Amino acid sequence: MKAPRAVVIGSGFGGLAAAVRLRVMGYDVQVLEALDQPGGRARVFRRDGYTFDAGPTVITAPYLLEELFALAGRRMEEYVQLVPVDPFYRILFHDGSTFDYVQDEERLLAQIRAMSPRDVDGYRKLAAHAERIFDIGYTQLADQPFDRARDMIWVIPKMIALESHRTVYGLVARYIKDERLRRAFTFEPLLVGGNPFTTTSIYLLIHWLERKWGVHFAKGGTGEIVSGLVRLLGEMDVPVRLNAPVERIEVSNGRASAVCLEGGERIAADVVVSNADPSYVYTRMIDGAHRRRNTDAAVARKRQSMSLFVAYFGSTKTFPDVAHHTIVLGERYKGLLNDIFARKRLAPDASLYLHAPTRTDPSLAPPGHEALYVLSPVPNNRAGIDWKQQAEPYFERILEELDRRVLPGIRSTVTSPSFLTPDEFEHDLRSVDGAAFGLEPRLTQSAYFRYHNRSDDVAGLYFVGAGTHPGGGVPGVLSSAKVLERVVPRPAHPAAVPTMAGAAR
Incomplete structure (x- = not known):
């Protein structure tokens, strides 16, 4: 008898980890990715000789990645190299003092x-x-x-x-x-x-x-972890299909029975695992008649997390004294956070996270250049900010702050800039309100009060990723895939997994 089929929606870290674990459990697995490259938030932008990780840059709990390769009889080191970062973060305070957060x-x-x-x-x-x-x-x-x-x-x-x-x-x-x-x-x-x-x-x-x-960093960038997992899945006979946006989850007799792509293609499934934002999946992909608990009204009452403004840019000079990870704190703290989370307004000041990966891996930029990424927490799209008008001037304000406090002279050396705003989170990454991390992690939206890994409304539908338990961050997302082993039934007739010797090397 044929092994049951599991369809995974999304190829972020949660989706890729879920695909590995489902395949080892004995499912016939297929991953569907809406974008033109795998990774979801962890995709990669390459241009003009620079490599920019779009999303996660801090890798902690590396054993969770090692586990995935070990499940398939492989060693992670054959696919990706992780190197420790020291200090974890250099924190710059408004008064000019600094603090290096380290492990020792x-x-x-x-x-x-x-x-x-x-x-x-x-x-x-x-x-x-x-x-x-x-x-x-x-x-x-x-x-x-x-x-x-x-x-x-x-x-x-x-x-x-x-x-x-x-x-x-x-x-x-x-x-x-x-x-x-x-x-x-x-x-x-x-x-x-x-x-x-x-x-x-x-x-x-x-x-x-x-x-x-x-705290670790992957040589070649976080995207190399994605590439390593996609390669592993290929060796396990799990295709990762790109440009395959799911429009609807078909429900028959209360159970997920298929996914339908934009354009009309139907793919039958015994199990559906979504790495997409659960708020989006429930309200946009599942007919309201099948949702007793996660109704449109119930989802609308939930508090979505803040969003992010992320700028990716090169520099024609290097800054050898800059740490790999730098936190640039402004004068305000609680007031700024109130602006972002409660008042939902674009504040005149900002606190920033600066990522300088060429400190650890110079290959990510042309010789003598720097690849940089600066992130600023901003309100989600419930704020109604017009990012088409605000992105450029906001980037200029950020550059002024970086020039003054951490990257002297950066403004005259910037090259190849681009931005990720709440609009891209909402439309490209299908995140409700442009939230960058799904639900805000309050006590009333954690553990049992977060979206459940096993759907309350539709049998055979499961969730992984930042929006479900245990929450955001790479360790949380990878752990959400581990939960599947406790809630997804084991196949009665499992599919054989290719052995190390039989894999295409």
Whole structure:
């Protein structure tokens, strides 16, 4: 008998990881990607000799990638090379002081001591608390399904003990008194779409996750991880079909039975796994008659994350003193975040993340040049900002700040610039409201309260990616694919997976 067919919608990290795991489980798998290259948010822009990673640039918990290759009997090192980054981040404060966030505790404590001696013991207590959160929130829960109320009930006492009702900023402020250090240890929720002043302190697990496994970068760029996974899938007889946007998920007798592409092609499926934004899938791809829980009204009540303005550009000179990852914090912190998340207005100031990958891999730019990427959190498209008018002047404002604080002379050396705005998140990446990370990671939109990995409305439909449990960030997205192994039924007649020896090398 033929093995059942699984169709994966989207080839971001979640979709590719899901395809590997489903294939190993014994499904006949096909991946459908709407864009002209794989990767989703992790796609690559190449032009004029520069290579720009469009999305994720920080790789943590590399074991999650190693697992995928090991499941197929391969070694990750044969497909992609990860190298550690030190410091993890260089943080530039408005007053001109700097802080290097590093893995080594003694170096970390020495910097804290130099900046605020009274906070050394406070940081030790904060790190211990973050480790306890990590042991529960990540080690025990990241790859567990939360689609039944009882899944949540048993963990509530642990969450109370960990003070999960507090926000990230609120918990850090309990231990740390220096405002600069409070900002240094609370910006990380922004990497998964959350406001440190409203995001549950569960997300402090990111701090310990980075301390535990470090921060890494893929030689050749993050896109090389995508290429490695696509190559692995090819060896496993899993096609990744490009320019294949799904328009509709067909439901028969309450069960997903096929996907229909734009243009009318129908592809039958026994299982459908979506790496697309669940808000978009429920409201645009599934007829309302099949949605008892995730109705249009229910989806509209959810709070989508903020969006991003990302500029990619080269420089005809290099900046050897710049760190691989730099966080450029403005004078305002809470006020700026309120503008982004609550007031939904484009603020006159900004805090920035600057990515300089040529610090680690000079091959990403022509000789003597720099490939750069600067990201600014901005309101999602519910703000009504006209990005066709605002993108250029906003980039000029960012360049002025970079020129003044971290890249002196950059404005006269910029070449090959391009932008990614909330409009591209909404239209090219099919994210509702142009949100960059799906739902905002508040306590009321985490775990059981987030979109479930197993659809409540349609049997045989599953979700991976930032919009579902456990949430955004590369570790969260890869962990969402692990959840599938607990909720997708094992095939009665599994398809054989090609062995190492039989794979096309």
